[in-house]
Amino acid sequence: MAGKFITFEGPDGAGKTSVLKAIVAKLTTVYGKDLLLTREPGGTDNPIAEQIRDLVLSPAHPEMDARTEVLLFAASRRQHIVQTIKPALAAGKLVISDRYVDSSIAYQGAGRQIGVPAVTAVNQFAIDGFLPDKTIYLDVRPEIGLERIQTTRPDEVNRLDMDALAFHQRVSAQYHELAAQNPARYIIINAEQALEDVIEDTWQALVSYLNITPREVEL
């Protein structure tokens, strides 16, 4: 496969979606159509994965069993890989995903306390060994991330956001564990800075990893 696969991870409100918006604008000047932005749960041009997203994030289903949730996330991810990510990589594209498998391990494994080994095993079946080339981790204390969401978009509080701070602390701790276990894959960005500084640090990390020369950036 010629392309590269990069994921963005971090707790709720870390700034993944905000940073990606700015980064994608910059990367588009370099990559043009050879850049694909996608997200999980769900995925770009992926109706099956998107329908599972709607189900799993809906506040209408507080009765959803925790293991059902794990399986749905994994099923959505499988379809995302097969129908969206791998074809784009095969076409030589740079693929960036807002969340991927580490989110399941952190949120379902540690956050919901289903167990990291069990969630990892279910996801191993789904991803069949397919991991990102790099993971940008936006590091923010969970209380700061949650505060950002509550103050700036209270209307967007979904079922997962309604969980307690303790849940988010377990998520954050598990992400740090994943970063420690995968030092070559993880790039940790201090996401407690002003958004423009988080964007700049992320951009510099990508410029370095992707070998982008200043001449290529027409901004």
Ligand SMILES: Nc1ncnc2c1ncn2[C@@H]1O[C@H](COP(=O)(O)OP(=O)(O)OP(=O)(O)O)[C@@H](O)[C@H]1O
């Ligand atoms: N560095 C920052 N400083 C202050 N506010 C920020 C910063 N980064 C993001 N925000 C604000 O915090 C809120 C959450 O950001 P964003 O939606 O990008 O986070 P996210 O990581 O994608 O969250 P989620 O996991 O819930 O999708 C937004 O309203 C955004 O404007």
Ligand SMILES: [Mg+2]
């Ligand atoms: Mg987001």
